[in-house]
Amino acid sequence: DVKxxxxxxxxxxxxxxxxxLECVQDMDHExxxxxxxxxxxxxxxIYFSYDVKMKEKGDIPEGYSVSREKKERFSLILESASTxxxxxxxxxxxxxxxxxxxxxxxxxxxxx
Amino acid sequence: xxxxxxxxxxLSVQEGDNSIINCAYSNSASDYFIWYKQESxxxxxxxxxxxxxxxxxxxxxxxxxLNKTVxxxxxxxxxxxxxxxxxxxxxxxxxxxDKIIFGKGTRLHxxx
Numbered sequence: 001d002v003k004x005x006x007x008x009x010x011x012x013x014x015x016x017x018x019x020x021l022e023c024v025q026d027m028d029h030e031x032x033x034x035x036x037x038x039x040x041x042x043x044x045x046i047y048f049s050y051d052v053k054m055k056e057k058g059d060i061p062e063g064y065s066v067s068r069e070k071k072e073r074f075s076l077i078l079e080s081a082s083t084x085x086x087x088x089x090x091x092x093x094x095x096x097x098x099x100x101x102x103x104x105x106x107x108x109x110x111x112x
Numbered sequence: 113x114x115x116x117x118x119x120x121x122x123l124s125v126q127e128g129d130n131s132i133i134n135c136a137y138s139n140s141a142s143d144y145f146i147w148y149k150q151e152s153x154x155x156x157x158x159x160x161x162x163x164x165x166x167x168x169x170x171x172x173x174x175x176x177x178l179n180k181t182v183x184x185x186x187x188x189x190x191x192x193x194x195x196x197x198x199x200x201x202x203x204x205x206x207x208x209x210d211k212i213i214f215g216k217g218t219r220l221h222x223x224x
Contacts, residue, residue: 004155042216043156043201090155094212098205100146101212103155 003027003072004104006091021107023091032074033101034058034066036087042088048091049074050097081111083107120199122194122219131189133218135202140183146212147176147187151198159187159200189220197222 025032027092033048035058045058047066063085067075074093078085078100088108092101137145138153143164148156162169162176162185175188185202189201199217206213 003212040216043214045211063131092155098144098212100161101203102158103148106153106155 003017003084004091004093004102005035005103005105006089008107009105010108010110012112013078013081014112015082017078017081017111019081019109019111021089021091021109023074023076023093023104024027024070024072025093025102027093027095027102028071029095030100031097031101032068033092033094034061034064034074035092036085036088037090037106038087041063046076051112054072060067081109083111085109086111120217120219122157122221124221125192126192126223127192131187131192131196131220133187133189133200133220135185135187135215135218137183137185137202137204137215139204139206140180142204142206145176145178145185146203147174147185148203148214149196149198149218150201156201159175175184192220192222194222194224196220 004025034046035082037041044060046064047056047067065077088106090106091104094101131201146161147159150156160171164179167178173190175185189192199219201217202215203212
């Protein structure tokens with residue numbers, strides 16, 4: 001079974017803080033993704049990565065950056081958190097392009 | 113529990129009945145389709161997939177039907193149980209950009 005884990009289930013941060021969300025997958029998948037999920041808006045792609053040290057912008061990259069130093073780990077960074085970044089953040093991985101994506105449990109982030 | 117989507121269409125089904133969840137996709141060139149289930153407070157979970165060279169695929173208690181003529185996908189759940197209560201998403205692979213695109217979802221509510 002594919003396992004995707006995320007470092008925290010719930011986080012509370014203050015405006016302006018730097019926030020790190022970590023994601024690890026154990027199936028040697030090439031691709032990893034970060035989404036945010038908001039009521040009425042569905043899943044929106046923030047960033048994705050096809051390989052170590054590679055990253056591509058998704059649909060809503062503003063205010064975020066990512067890091068993929070190792071194949072199994074993909075980090076999402078909020079350089080200076082803002083209240084409009086309060087959301088559910090979901091990490092996913094897939095073996096190859098356009099294959100099934102497997103999701104982690106999500107991190108619910110509250111920015112005060 | 114958390115709300116995945118406050119404005120989602122909702123399907124209410126009597127426990128023990130069959131459920132049919134529908135999805136319309138937009139791109140006739142899409143060749144791969146996936147159904148996900150998301151329970152409250154959790155990440156989306158893969159249920160079943162289908163490629164465009166098929167029109168039906170069965171899993172355990174679930175069947176996916178694909179009608180390419182009208183660009184329609186459905187998920188049938190047999191003998192619906194309380195544990196089936198969740199939001200269900202369809203997703204498609206649009207060949208032009210090689211990404212998976214997710215629908216907004218349908219909330220399945222089980223009546224006792």
